Amino acid sequence: MKIKYQVLNVKCQGCAKILKSALKDEFGEIEVDLELNPRVITVDMNSSQESKLRLELKKIGYPISDESLTKIEKVTTTAKSFVSCAIGRI
Numbered sequence: 001m002k003i004k005y006q007v008l009n010v011k012c013q014g015c016a017k018i019l020k021s022a023l024k025d026e027f028g029e030i031e032v033d034l035e036l037n038p039r040v041i042t043v044d045m046n047s048s049q050e051s052k053l054r055l056e057l058k059k060i061g062y063p064i065s066d067e068s069l070t071k072i073e074k075v076t077t078t079a080k081s082f083v084s085c086a087i088g089r090i
Contacts (some may be wrong), residue, residue: 002044002056006065007057009081010039014088022084023061028054038065060084 010016016032017043023030027049031042043053056074057063061080069077 001046002042003047003050004040004042005053006036007041007062008038008065008067009062009078010034011081011085012042012089014085015039015081016088018060018084018088019057019062022054024054025058031071 003087007019010019010032013034016034019032020030023043027043027045029044033040033042045053054064054067054086058067058077059078059080062084063069063077
């Protein structure tokens with residue numbers, strides 16, 4: 001089933017490239033809509049996989065918008081997303 005999530009810190013095609021490559025093995029093809037803000041990703045998965053998706057997104061710096069993040073988590077996910085973005089542009 002295709003499920004859409006609003007994801008934070010996604011700014012460009014570099015970010016989208018990282019999201020797609022980091023999640024592909026576990027979740028298959030990921031669609032990233034860069035026209036909306038916050039950005040929307042579409043994942044074809046079972047709803048039972050949501051907690052794993054949330055964890056993976058947070059690890060690479062792109063949490064789902066409804067996540068309750070501490071101040072430290074906000075700073076670290078933002079920093080991780082900047083690094084991921086830079087790597088994705090290469």
